[in-house]
Amino acid sequence: MLFQERQVFIRRWWPLLLGPIVLIGALLLAVPPKGAFPLNWLGALGAAAVLAGVALLLTLRLETRLDQAGAHYRLFPLQWQWRSRSWAEIARAYVRAYDPLSEYGGWGLKGSARNRALNISGDQGLQLELTNGQRLLLGTQRPTEVAQALQQLGVPGPGAALAS
Numbered sequence: 370m371l372f373q374e375r376q377v378f379i380r381r382w383w384p385l386l387l388g389p390i391v392l393i394g395a396l397l398l399a400v401p402p403k404g405a406f407p408l409n410w411l412g413a414l415g416a417a418a419v420l421a422g423v424a425l426l427l428t429l430r431l432e433t434r435l436d437q438a439g440a441h442y443r444l445f446p447l448q449w450q451w452r453s454r455s456w457a458e459i460a461r462a463y464v465r466a467y468d469p470l471s472e473y474g475g476w477g478l479k480g481s482a483r484n485r486a487l488n489i490s491g492d493q494g495l496q497l498e499l500t501n502g503q504r505l506l507l508g509t510q511r512p513t514e515v516a517q518a519l520q521q522l523g524v525p526g527p528g529a530a531l532a533s
Contacts, residue, residue: 370436372518374511376489378429391423429477431489433507435518440497442507444478444487454497454505461498462519463526464512468492473506480506495519496527 425446432451434441439455440462473479473486480486488494488508495515497505509515519526 370434371521372433372435372511372515374431374433374509374515376431376508376510378426378489391419429489431487431508433495433509435515435522437522440495440507442487447478454499456522456524458499458501459497459524460500461496461527462524463496464509464516464519465494465496465527466492467494467496467506469508476508 428446430445432443432445439453439457440459441451441453443449443451467473467486469476469479469486469488469492473488476488476490478485478487483502484504486494486506486508488506491508491510493510493512494506494508497507499505
């Protein structure tokens, strides 16, 4: 394994933001204010949706590996199985800066089948240009190390000619 990275969505300061929201919601469910309607199914579904969203944010992580066989990645828990692209499938690979909002519409699993991005935060990514014309961008917080791994592997960069 030449390179391995694990990025998590939740930052250290997020509990300070999410904690009060979850606490207030839990208190409202446990002790409704006087004169309020009793908890109904719609309120319970809303609370369950909020808890599911918080659980997703707490577990969401992007894992990337580069080795002699290729590039391997997954956005857990949205992708339970590792996805792999062999170096034979990759025409070019390089690190680049990008704008997550304007290019892909934000962070997460974004884009189309022909131009997809998996990113958690930041604006640096490993751009994979596949031999079939598809593009895949994997976000990284360690662009220098990714570039070094690509160089060690001898992977063609942005100036290389595409295979016909």
